[in-house]
Amino acid sequence: MIQRTIARRVRGMDTADGAGVKLKRVIGQPALDMLDPFLLLDEFRSxxxxxxxxxxxxxPHRGFETVTYMLAGRMQHGDNQGNRGDLGPGSVQWMTAGSGLVHSEMPQQEAGLMWxxxxxVNLPAADKMTAPRYQDIPPGDIPVVQPAPGVTVRVIAGELEGVSGPVAGIATQPVYLDIALDAGAHYDLGLPVGHSAFAYVFDGTAARVAGESLARSELxxxxxxxxxxxxxxxxxRVLVVAGRPLREPVARYGPFVMNTQAQIHEAIADFRAGKF
Known part of the structure; x- marks a missing residue:
């Protein structure tokens, strides 16, 4: 076994996005611009x-994938092709924007916790112009594994203890785990060799990750x-996510992620021309 260690620590940065939704931006901020293939990680909780x-x-979006994981509250997804999807507590949507779409994510509540x-997740150059698709996953379709005493894991993507998550057909071969640890619990988690990986504590005061204390809202x-x-x-509770790095050039402009600036200009022109 080769133990992973903490190479860097990053704290979530308070910001706002959309029409003013307050959130913590953890990846995609000055302290951590990206972690190939991951372009952004936001936690919204209020x-x-x-x-x-x-x-x-x-x-709009083009050239990458968005993954929404709801812990509390309700959101509704809709796009310009007439697709609709409801996201409630424990549900996941893995959306491959591909060649482009225009969508919205709107709260379906006027009070209570939204979390x-x-x-x-970046797409490889060969897949950036693929047709958009959705994987809408209700809570009951996400397997739960108890690999050690006091450890409960929701397997969203990847494989754990012979159990595979429901997300399939993703080029970066992701692992996406929601790991709950009871007081005094310990677990040695296997992760694919060569995958970029991060751990993020999102509930409780702190966890011990790779033998070091990692505080709430710290990645x-x-x-x-x-x-x-x-x-x-x-x-x-700790979010552990890993993915195969693409090691390709990245050109970004807001909701467009391509490989060259010329492709970014093309994306803007296509959006303005109503081609998404």
């Missing part, structure tokens, strides 16, 4: 309706290796 009620009205994550960029040690002195 029980104040004014922090989220305006949502994310119509906006979840959005992750952006650990992990070193190379095949095993990650996790432990907790008190009940906590």
């Amino acid at each position: 029980d104040q309706a004014g922090d989220y009620i305006e949502g994310f009205p119509d906006h 979840g994550f959005q992750l952006w 650990a960029v992990l070193s190379e290796g095949d095993t990650l040690s996790l432990a907790a002195a008190e009940a906590t």
Whole structure:
């Protein structure tokens, strides 16, 4: 076994997006611009309706994938092709924007806690202009594994203890795990060799990641290796995500992620011409 260690630490940065939704941006900020193939990680969490009620009205995407994981509250996805999807507690949407679409993500509540994550995953150059598609996954379709005493894992993508997550057909071969640790629990998690990986503590005060204390709202960029040690002195939850790095040029402009500036200009022109 080659133990992964914490190579870098990053704290979430308070910001706002969409029509003013308050959130913490963890990847995609000055301290961590990207972690190939991951372009962005946002955590949104508030029980104040004014922090989220305006949502994310119509906006375009091209060249990457968005992953929405809801912990509490309800959002509705809609796009310019007439697709609709409801996201409730525990559900996931893995959207491949591909060649382009215009969509919205709007709250379906006027009070209460809204909590979840959005992750952006890059697409390889060969797939950037693929047809858009959705994988809408209800909570009951996400397998739950208990690989060690006091450890409960929701397997969203990848494989754990012989159980595969419901997300399939993704070029970066992702692992996406929601790991709950009871007080005193310990687990050595296997991760694919060569995958970029991070751990993010999102509930509880802190967890021990790779033998070090990692605080709430703190992300650990992990070193190379095949095993990650996790432990907790008190009940906590940790997001562990890994993916195959693409090692390709990245050109970004807002909601467009391509390989060259010429492709960015083409995306803007196509959007303005109503071709998405």
